[in-house]
Amino acid sequence: MNSLILRTTTMLLITILLLFSVFLLLRGHDLPGGGFIGGLTAAAAVALYVLAFGAQAANDMVRVRPRALLGVGLTAAVAAGLIAVLFGTPFLTGHWLIIDLPGSAEVKLSTVLLFDVGVYLVVVGTVLTMLFALEGQ
Amino acid sequence: MLSAVLAAFAVALVAPLLAQRLGARAGWWLALLPAGLFAWYLTYLPAVAAGESVLEATAWVPRLGVTLAMRMDGLSLLMALIVTGIGVAIVIYAGGYLKGDPALPRFYLILLGFMAAMLGLVTSDDLISLFVFWELTSITSYFLVGFKHQYADSRASALQALLVTAGGGLAMLAGFLMIIAITGSTSISGLIADPATLLASPLLPAVIVLVAIGAFTKSAQFPFHFWLPNAMAAPTPVSAYLHSATMVKAGVYLLARLAPVFTGEPLWVWLLSLIGAATIVAAAGLSLFRRDSKALLAYSTIVALATMVMLIGLGGEYAGTAAVVFLLAHALYKAPLFMVAGSVDHEAGSRDITALRGVGRAMPFTWAAALLAGVSAAGLPPLFGFVAKELALEALLDTRAWLLVPFVGAGAVLLLIAVLVAWRPFAGREIQAPKAVHEAPLSMLVGPLVLAGAGVVLGFAPYLVGDALLVPAAAAVIGAPYAFDLYLWHGLTPALGLSALTIALGVLLTWRWRALHDALRARLGDSRVGPAGVYQRFIDGLVPFAQAFTRRVQPDDLRTHLTVITAVAVLATGLTGLVKGSLRLGLAHTPGYFYEYLVMAVVVAAALAAVRAHRRLPAITALGVLGFGIAIVFVFFAAPDLAITQFLVETLIVIIVALVMMRLPRHSLREEDNRAVRAVAATVATLAGLLIASLTLAVTAGPLDARVSDFFAAESYPSALGRNIVNVILVDFRAIDTLGEITVLVVAAVGVYALLRRRDRSRDPHDVEPPRGSAASDGGDT
Numbered sequence: 001m002n003s004l005i006l007r008t009t010t011m012l013l014i015t016i017l018l019l020f021s022v023f024l025l026l027r028g029h030d031l032p033g034g035g036f037i038g039g040l041t042a043a044a045a046v047a048l049y050v051l052a053f054g055a056q057a058a059n060d061m062v063r064v065r066p067r068a069l070l071g072v073g074l075t076a077a078v079a080a081g082l083i084a085v086l087f088g089t090p091f092l093t094g095h096w097l098i099i100d101l102p103g104s105a106e107v108k109l110s111t112v113l114l115f116d117v118g119v120y121l122v123v124v125g126t127v128l129t130m131l132f133a134l135e136g137q
Numbered sequence: 138m139l140s141a142v143l144a145a146f147a148v149a150l151v152a153p154l155l156a157q158r159l160g161a162r163a164g165w166w167l168a169l170l171p172a173g174l175f176a177w178y179l180t181y182l183p184a185v186a187a188g189e190s191v192l193e194a195t196a197w198v199p200r201l202g203v204t205l206a207m208r209m210d211g212l213s214l215l216m217a218l219i220v221t222g223i224g225v226a227i228v229i230y231a232g233g234y235l236k237g238d239p240a241l242p243r244f245y246l247i248l249l250g251f252m253a254a255m256l257g258l259v260t261s262d263d264l265i266s267l268f269v270f271w272e273l274t275s276i277t278s279y280f281l282v283g284f285k286h287q288y289a290d291s292r293a294s295a296l297q298a299l300l301v302t303a304g305g306g307l308a309m310l311a312g313f314l315m316i317i318a319i320t321g322s323t324s325i326s327g328l329i330a331d332p333a334t335l336l337a338s339p340l341l342p343a344v345i346v347l348v349a350i351g352a353f354t355k356s357a358q359f360p361f362h363f364w365l366p367n368a369m370a371a372p373t374p375v376s377a378y379l380h381s382a383t384m385v386k387a388g389v390y391l392l393a394r395l396a397p398v399f400t401g402e403p404l405w406v407w408l409l410s411l412i413g414a415a416t417i418v419a420a421a422g423l424s425l426f427r428r429d430s431k432a433l434l435a436y437s438t439i440v441a442l443a444t445m446v447m448l449i450g451l452g453g454e455y456a457g458t459a460a461v462v463f464l465l466a467h468a469l470y471k472a473p474l475f476m477v478a479g480s481v482d483h484e485a486g487s488r489d490i491t492a493l494r495g496v497g498r499a500m501p502f503t504w505a506a507a508l509l510a511g512v513s514a515a516g517l518p519p520l521f522g523f524v525a526k527e528l529a530l531e532a533l534l535d536t537r538a539w540l541l542v543p544f545v546g547a548g549a550v551l552l553l554i555a556v557l558v559a560w561r562p563f564a565g566r567e568i569q570a571p572k573a574v575h576e577a578p579l580s581m582l583v584g585p586l587v588l589a590g591a592g593v594v595l596g597f598a599p600y601l602v603g604d605a606l607l608v609p610a611a612a613a614v615i616g617a618p619y620a621f622d623l624y625l626w627h628g629l630t631p632a633l634g635l636s637a638l639t640i641a642l643g644v645l646l647t648w649r650w651r652a653l654h655d656a657l658r659a660r661l662g663d664s665r666v667g668p669a670g671v672y673q674r675f676i677d678g679l680v681p682f683a684q685a686f687t688r689r690v691q692p693d694d695l696r697t698h699l700t701v702i703t704a705v706a707v708l709a710t711g712l713t714g715l716v717k718g719s720l721r722l723g724l725a726h727t728p729g730y731f732y733e734y735l736v737m738a739v740v741v742a743a744a745l746a747a748v749r750a751h752r753r754l755p756a757i758t759a760l761g762v763l764g765f766g767i768a769i770v771f772v773f774f775a776a777p778d779l780a781i782t783q784f785l786v787e788t789l790i791v792i793i794v795a796l797v798m799m800r801l802p803r804h805s806l807r808e809e810d811n812r813a814v815r816a817v818a819a820t821v822a823t824l825a826g827l828l829i830a831s832l833t834l835a836v837t838a839g840p841l842d843a844r845v846s847d848f849f850a851a852e853s854y855p856s857a858l859g860r861n862i863v864n865v866i867l868v869d870f871r872a873i874d875t876l877g878e879i880t881v882l883v884v885a886a887v888g889v890y891a892l893l894r895r896r897d898r899s900r901d902p903h904d905v906e907p908p909r910g911s912a913a914s915d916g917g918d919t
Contacts, residue, residue: 029859032777040785122879126886133893
């Protein structure tokens, strides 16, 4: 698809969409969002890029092999579960580290978040693996 | 005990690295593992000799009540010492036998892994962990039999061994699960201590048969005996270790372990003694056809195992004692005989006993080991094998004398095989062999000589192991302590007379062997009858059947594929619903807002448009509209997470399907199908729609059980620190489900990748590094 309008809008949208996907991932525990939704959003953003510029260009932009995301994501999710085991609790129990910041802000780090990041990466990796494989022929 | 098994696994894992580092001396160094374990197991000897059994339980899945319980009693200790003691000899021997083989590091990994699994098997006190170790030994055996995987024979034999033993393992698992369901416990020692519940159950015959099938397949009993001679495709150290001394004894071990539970049950007694007797007859008869030294030894192993099965089935104090003594004696003579046969093959170039003569002149030490082990195997005094055979004869005389007929015949055949393997190729004035014969290297002499020597020492002094080891081991089989003394000389008893008869028959058989062997081969040859033929026909038929079935229900045509899946799902669910009468529909009407009707109208219109579309792009677009309509319904009912996911999935599906369609030929959807195909598709689709609609109505008809959702709503913030219940369920409450789902995603993605990549390997954008500086806009114009 050799469309100037599509390419121009894609260049504008891609950054926002990818940032938005991370935003969705991070806020997911309290508000609509999460790893699945964030991952799908990021994948949709790359899909848009594929439509506008082709798979080769999209692949250059993503830089990592989508298959590597699959492995890293699954490892992160399992690691989140194993951290709980290290604490002597059953596999996949949530452990939290809450850091208070000046003002009333706080940062909540958790194995649950790590797990959700794993979900995010697997979802992105799955869709992109399929997209690139389809377009790569 | 668990730590010993884990340590063995750990060493097995690093063994390939060590083997590469140490080169030719690797065998000697790696033998330190079994040697160390042997010494460690010996420390249990005082406690076991005192009649105690040492228990050790480690929580595994505490919520489910699964523990890794290990137990050391006489029988376990005897097996553990055999596994580690013979393991030392085998690891050293393998270093010489497979010297220079580039796959030797891998060989050590699997061999030591097998040893670890076997140790786990014989010290497990839990039915489930015993099963896991049991199957691990089958799998390692598969890799070891198929070690020379470049040969089709090796691969077929490995697969056969795996299918038979693992298939039997599944039968055994079914039996175990029945035991667990009946008694409510997985503990083996608990079962032995209190078998009353199990014995009173109407399922008892099924339990006995299933467990026995597991043991019979593993120990190569009739009609599953055929895999063991074929497993001789494995390198000789494997045959000596797995297929004579240890793994094939796992079946015997299991029967011995459970003997106190079932002893006296008529089915148990008859099943074991009859199968044992039948196996003896079959294997003894079949061995007469063979002239390959390893195949002959395999048949003699089957005969020996069958003898133990028979003795365990008979039960009682004599038979239990005899089984245990025979177990040790057999391990001590059969492993060296295999190693000797392997050495001859290695140094003289053949395993055909008719092709070899006078090899002993060049290989005096190998011959010495062969003779010592052979005399014990033949059941001649003054070796340990004789002590074992005398006990077995007395046990049979004591209980069911008619079983003496197969046993005496078996004794004659065992003597024949011992002569054929340990005497015939070595004796003679002139050397006849396919290649120049040398004595085997030290590494291939130590094991056979030491093990065969142990048979001599124990023949003269059986009390060395009697009270400390064999009495507690026999007590585990009998179910009660029973003190006995082992003697070489029992006096002029009926058993001695039978022994003499056995030897006389054996000598006669040996004298006429060549004529008998040639006549049998000429008459019957390699006819494919019996269980081996059944197995072959089963395997030959299985693949064509699977192919035909797959072509029928999962053809390349995607629509047929989907039609079959949907039709099966609809029929299975729908018929169940109708038969059980559970499809009670709630048809109460609740008026909705006008915009809800509007969205519904759009959804219906989109569905009709999709069905009526002539070309693919309009069809998929219509489906996309339908999906978005449903997502809007989720928005109405305040399910934002669901709605967002649905929107994104619909978008991606349209994009991916559009990409797929670009590769398909352009023609009308209608032209491809005739009326009949469309009619079937329409019927299945309509039924599926009706079913889903009625299921939805049926579910909403009843009151919703809100306990789970109330719990999630109440606990979401207090226990999981999250306010979005959907996400908390996904990543915390039911995180293990999510873990399963993303694993499925990964598998699916890899599958898609492999399928698409297979068509065209050369043009793959992820693997071909793009030339530097190529502008992004140069990407493929699709």
